[in-house]
Amino acid sequence: MGSMAKTDENKNYKVIAENRRARFDYAIEDDLEVGIVLEGSEVKSLRVNSANIAESYAAVEDGELWLVNGYIAPYEQAKTFGHEERRRRKLLCSKKELARLWNDTQRKGMTIVPLVLYFNHRGIAKMKVGIAKGKKVHDKRADTAKKDWNRQKQRLLKQQG
Numbered sequence: 043m044g045s046m047a048k049t050d051e052n053k054n055y056k057v058i059a060e061n062r063r064a065r066f067d068y069a070i071e072d073d074l075e076v077g078i079v080l081e082g083s084e085v086k087s088l089r090v091n092s093a094n095i096a097e098s099y100a101a102v103e104d105g106e107l108w109l110v111n112g113y114i115a116p117y118e119q120a121k122t123f124g125h126e127e128r129r130r131r132k133l134l135c136s137k138k139e140l141a142r143l144w145n146d147t148q149r150k151g152m153t154i155v156p157l158v159l160y161f162n163h164r165g166i167a168k169m170k171v172g173i174a175k176g177k178k179v180h181d182k183r184a185d186t187a188k189k190d191w192n193r194q195k196q197r198l199l200k201q202q203g
Contacts, residue, residue, distance in 0.1 A: 054165035059093040064155045068174035077134030078169050087117040100154035102144045107133040146173045
């Protein structure tokens, strides 16, 4: 009975788009859930799961947080009142969070990277952004080596067990 309530609660939760390269290209120090201002046709398009945030980034401009170059496919049924696919979209967060993001981006090499675009359990479109530092090539190599070693370790443990 308890498990039924759990699944019932999360039936609206759905990942729309994920930036898989973000964790490879950046060292993510912190993440934050933000709202996103969308038009009706954009929400409908997201419901049928067509978006891409891989080449996008977030920036603080004029005291507001913006998603730049995020792609939401056009919604076929909204021909007259359609939306621009790559338009800048406003991201919503508190003034305190915005001030923190702005301060972090002023530090050397820090950037705001969109990680995941999803519908939360209430069915509202949200985005998780990460405060990240760009990785150098040698950092990426070290990460890859570490992953390979962990994989080998698991294999060895499995063989011995």
